Amino acid sequence: MDINKLTELLSAEVKNLGENKKVETGYCGDFLSFAMSRAPSQSAWFTVMSNVNVAAVSLLADVSVIVLCENVIPDDALLNRCVSEGLSVICTKYSAYEAAGMLFVAMKNEEKYCLPER
Amino acid sequence: MSDECIRLEFKVDSENFASAGSASEAVKTQLKLLGINSHDVRRVAIAMYEGEINMVIHAKGGTAVVEIYQNRVDITLADRGPGIADIDLAMKEGYSTAPDNIRELGFGAGMGLPNMKKNTDEMRIVSNPGVGTTIYMKVNLT
Ligand SMILES: Nc1ncnc2c1ncn2[C@@H]1O[C@H](COP(=O)(O)OP(=O)(O)OP(=O)(O)O)[C@@H](O)[C@H]1O
Ligand SMILES: [Mg+2]
Numbered sequence: 001m002d003i004n005k006l007t008e009l010l011s012a013e014v015k016n017l018g019e020n021k022k023v024e025t026g027y028c029g030d031f032l033s034f035a036m037s038r039a040p041s042q043s044a045w046f047t048v049m050s051n052v053n054v055a056a057v058s059l060l061a062d063v064s065v066i067v068l069c070e071n072v073i074p075d076d077a078l079l080n081r082c083v084s085e086g087l088s089v090i091c092t093k094y095s096a097y098e099a100a101g102m103l104f105v106a107m108k109n110e111e112k113y114c115l116p117e118r
Numbered sequence: 119m120s121d122e123c124i125r126l127e128f129k130v131d132s133e134n135f136a137s138a139g140s141a142s143e144a145v146k147t148q149l150k151l152l153g154i155n156s157h158d159v160r161r162v163a164i165a166m167y168e169g170e171i172n173m174v175i176h177a178k179g180g181t182a183v184v185e186i187y188q189n190r191v192d193i194t195l196a197d198r199g200p201g202i203a204d205i206d207l208a209m210k211e212g213y214s215t216a217p218d219n220i221r222e223l224g225f226g227a228g229m230g231l232p233n234m235k236k237n238t239d240e241m242r243i244v245s246n247p248g249v250g251t252t253i254y255m256k257v258n259l260t
Pocket of ligand 1: 032033034168172173175176177197199200201202208209213214215216224225226227228229230231232251
């Protein structure tokens with residue numbers, strides 16, 4: 001999976017595209033310090049949080065793409081930060097559950113995904 | 119020599135939320151340039167970001183000193199904020215005094231200090247209410 005394919009899968013709107021990075025997995029959540037430590041690198045981060053701190057967390061955690069769910073759009077500061085840092089951010093009408101579910105199914109079909117042990 | 123290090127110093131500003139995290143980003147960039155493995159870089163980045171953002175949110179800013187040695191990274195975060203009265207309580211997952219306007223931004227899960235602990239090999243908090251807080255962290259490089 002990569003950002004372009006995910007964008008198509010989620011009928012998403014690209015707000016900023018850096019590199020078309022690989023997407024190996026996903027993470028859902030809005031609390032920044034959960035995402036910071038739990039979002040795997042090369043993941044798609046599904047969230048409705050749209051302020052500039054989302055960019056800092058994504059950069060530091062090596063998130064591949066920020067997926068803003070439920071028609072949320074990035075605020076100006078977040079978008080500017082994404083543009084200046086080359087961070088990808090896309091917007092979808094789907095909820096975090098739906099969008100992550102779609103990614104999960106697509107990756108499962110590619111036989112690229114199994115749940116990590118907990 | 120083995121005790122040679124690269125020393126980076128940052129003033130962490132509390133006014134501009136948009137730049138919060140910039141010290142951590144600079145450190146991450148530097149570590150990547152030095153060819154440190156991504157797992158270690160990630161640990162330093164997580165620990166430092168949580169500490170940096172805590173100084174912004176809870177202590178009106180402070181200073182960060184990062185020393186990169188051959189086999190470890192030392193991070194010292196110092197502020198003159200309100201201090202932490204009960205450190206054991208503050209270290210508990212889920213404990214947070216973040217006000218509503220800060221929670222609306224996605225902070226306040228009470229996971230920052232536990233994240234710092236988890237991602238470092240040593241961590242020490244020295245805090246005096248009314249005087250400030252200093253946090254020392256060490257991450258061994260593998
Ligand atoms: N530098 C500091 N100065 C004063 N108090 C602090 C400082 N750092 C942390 N604290 C106190 O410790 C509590 C717990 O910190 P922690 O980082 O774990 O959670 P948080 O910052 O409230 O939320 P999160 O980090 O999940 O966004 C804070 O709510 C605050 O009361
Ligand atoms: Mg915190």
